[in-house]
Amino acid sequence: MKNCEYQQIDPRALRTSNTRTSTTFKLPKNSQRLRRKWEVFPGKNRFYCDGRIMLARQCGVLPLTIGLIFITTGLFFTFDCPFLVHHLTVFIPVIGGVLFVFVIFTLLQTSFTDPGILPRALPDEAADIERQIDNSGSSTYRPPPRTKEILINDQVVKLKYCFSCKMFRPPRTSHCSLCDNCVERFDHHCPWVGNCVGKRNYRFFYAFIVSLSFLTSFIFGCVITHLTLRSQDENGIIQAIQDSPASVVELVICFFSIWSILGLSGFHTYLVAANLTTNEDIKGSWSSKRGEESGNPYTYNNIFTNCCVVLCGPMPPSLIDRRGFLPPDDAPQTVTSDTELPPFMSKNDANMCTQGTKELLESMAHSTVIQSTCVPGTPKTAPVTQESLLRTVSITVSPPNRPHSTGCSGRQARRPIDVSCSQKGNKRAALHTHKPMLHVPSPPYSHGRSPLTLSDAPDMGFIPLN
Amino acid sequence: MAETHSLQDLRQAAVASKVFVQRDYTSGTICKFQTKFPAELESRIDKQQFEETIQTLNNLYADAEKLGGRSYLEGCLACLTAYTIFLCMETHYEKVLKKIAKYIQEQNEKIYAPLGLLLTDPIERGLRVVEITIFEDRSIGSR
Numbered sequence: 001m002k003n004c005e006y007q008q009i010d011p012r013a014l015r016t017s018n019t020r021t022s023t024t025f026k027l028p029k030n031s032q033r034l035r036r037k038w039e040v041f042p043g044k045n046r047f048y049c050d051g052r053i054m055l056a057r058q059c060g061v062l063p064l065t066i067g068l069i070f071i072t073t074g075l076f077f078t079f080d081c082p083f084l085v086h087h088l089t090v091f092i093p094v095i096g097g098v099l100f101v102f103v104i105f106t107l108l109q110t111s112f113t114d115p116g117i118l119p120r121a122l123p124d125e126a127a128d129i130e131r132q133i134d135n136s137g138s139s140t141y142r143p144p145p146r147t148k149e150i151l152i153n154d155q156v157v158k159l160k161y162c163f164s165c166k167m168f169r170p171p172r173t174s175h176c177s178l179c180d181n182c183v184e185r186f187d188h189h190c191p192w193v194g195n196c197v198g199k200r201n202y203r204f205f206y207a208f209i210v211s212l213s214f215l216t217s218f219i220f221g222c223v224i225t226h227l228t229l230r231s232q233d234e235n236g237i238i239q240a241i242q243d244s245p246a247s248v249v250e251l252v253i254c255f256f257s258i259w260s261i262l263g264l265s266g267f268h269t270y271l272v273a274a275n276l277t278t279n280e281d282i283k284g285s286w287s288s289k290r291g292e293e294s295g296n297p298y299t300y301n302n303i304f305t306n307c308c309v310v311l312c313g314p315m316p317p318s319l320i321d322r323r324g325f326l327p328p329d330d331a332p333q334t335v336t337s338d339t340e341l342p343p344f345m346s347k348n349d350a351n352m353c354t355q356g357t358k359e360l361l362e363s364m365a366h367s368t369v370i371q372s373t374c375v376p377g378t379p380k381t382a383p384v385t386q387e388s389l390l391r392t393v394s395i396t397v398s399p400p401n402r403p404h405s406t407g408c409s410g411r412q413a414r415r416p417i418d419v420s421c422s423q424k425g426n427k428r429a430a431l432h433t434h435k436p437m438l439h440v441p442s443p444p445y446s447h448g449r450s451p452l453t454l455s456d457a458p459d460m461g462f463i464p465l466n
Numbered sequence: 467m468a469e470t471h472s473l474q475d476l477r478q479a480a481v482a483s484k485v486f487v488q489r490d491y492t493s494g495t496i497c498k499f500q501t502k503f504p505a506e507l508e509s510r511i512d513k514q515q516f517e518e519t520i521q522t523l524n525n526l527y528a529d530a531e532k533l534g535g536r537s538y539l540e541g542c543l544a545c546l547t548a549y550t551i552f553l554c555m556e557t558h559y560e561k562v563l564k565k566i567a568k569y570i571q572e573q574n575e576k577i578y579a580p581l582g583l584l585l586t587d588p589i590e591r592g593l594r595v596v597e598i599t600i601f602e603d604r605s606i607g608s609r
Contacts, residue, residue: 105548312541
């Protein structure tokens with residue numbers, strides 16, 4: 001590959017030759033549409049409405065959830081409300097309506113909000129971390145440990161290295177294998193809402209299950225009242241049921257839902273009060289049964305404070321910037337993380353001065369290797385080497401883009417792989433989702449690991465898993 | 467103007483290396499960066515100046531994530547409106563992020579670009595690192 005030759009190049013000549021070589025790889029500039037970042041997002045997510053709405057690829061039984069809620073509430077308004085308004089009060093459908101609207105809003109917000117996905121590390125950053133790991137005393141033949149211990153509030157917490165995202169996971173972060181993303185304050189992947197539940201949408205999820213418990217209890221109570229009053233009027237429960245068969249359907253749905261939904265609400269209320277996540281609770285991370293003095297380092301030791309912090313705390317921003325624009329140079333070629341290089345067009349239009357600099361960085365990285373005249377040691381040129389070599393490698397290897405849908409049309413849910421119909425099922429899903437470093441991402445993305453080995457060997461290799 | 471002159475010089479410089487300032491998790495999961503001075507910057511910038519920049523950034527992030535009357539009010543109001551208020555209103559966090567972006571741009575123009583350095587806003591790196599790009603000294607005036 002000609003790009004492996006080290007040669008001294010004048011930056012100005014570089015820029016002119018760049019535009020010539022780069023046009024051979026991509027379409028002429030005027031016909032190239034600027035792509036948004038969601039189109040090359042490496043995780044398993046779907047995006048609608050040009051990146052405004054996101055969902056997990058395995059959206060599970062979300063259509064079923066929505067369908068059940070609509071059907072039950074629809075039947076309630078159609079068959080039970082007229083009788084109850086006549087016999088009791090007009091507030092019954094009003095309360096029902098308010099609860100229904102609240103449930104639907106919170107459900108949609110839980111499903112469509114970014115749960116707190118961490119963007120993957122860029123090649124430079126990943127290389128830097130890799131260097132630090134290698135330097136931390138690997139004089140033995142064993143591969144260097146991929147965990148880091150830190151102290152949080154005088155408690156030892158282990159940070160694990162994520163092979164898919166190429167970074168040390170922050171505390172309370174876990175990698176969801178269904179969505180192939182690291183999610184901050186990962187709670188669980190909920191098939192009922194078709195999304196992970198994490199830092200940014202936990203409050204929506206909690207509001208959803210609490211309001212859904214109220215709704216199902218309310219409908220259940222109203223249907224019982226309806227059938228009771230009707231059987232008193234018509235001298236017989238059988239007659240009442242025959243007159244209003246829809247009520248029986250509602251009764252059955254609500255009866256089975258109430259157990260699981262109320263149970264789930266109670267469980268999550270406990271988690272909120274203790275400032276725990278489902279993930280931590282299942283793994284017993286802070287349980288005192290382990291024999292050590294370990295308590296939850298994140299709790300404020302006050303139920304009220306914990307509730308306020310979890311539910312009413314400041315809303316963190318989405319870190320993945322789905323609607324930002326990709327730099328026009330490298331959009332068509334790869335899906336690796338090098339497309340996340342300086343997103344100068346995304347956030348700050350006022351940063352015009354840094355834009356120009358970063359544009360130059362891009363063109364530099366496209367070119368052949370730049371050898372600096374003053375040689376302050378080869379390691380310093382390594383990041384640039386890796387970047388340019390990565391581009392060459394990824395151009396030859398470039399995997400097919402996973403199709404993402406554009407526009408607002410929804411897609412049919414694929415058969416979910418880990419769907420279960422109970423709270424225990426949710427726990428199983430949570431267990432499944434946080435199998436840590438042993439999960440190997442699917443081959444099209446695994447070549448993204450290659451930059452970390454390029455500094456050692458020019459051929460494509462994979463980091464051996466511990 | 468002094469800053470455009472130095473940034474134009476940067477356009478002709480090559481990237482020598484990048485330094486990454488990692489997060490500091492000792493106080494929990496709040497956004498805070500380590501103030502330890504990286505060795506690679508020793509010849510480039512004053513330690514005091516660098517620490518001041520990072521400390522200001524940490525203070526700004528702490529303000530964004532501060533738990534107090536205002537954030538609770540925002541949270542309760544949002545809950546009562548079924549969180550639809552997030553679609554219309556800019557949250558306090560987002561306002562602080564804009565302040566941070568302006569601060570970083572200012573620091574780059576006034577302090578870092580003349581020294582051949584460039585700070586990247588941490589939000590562009592998922593609030594994981596503060597990335598400092600070190601440029602070659604060639605075309606910039608002697609320092």
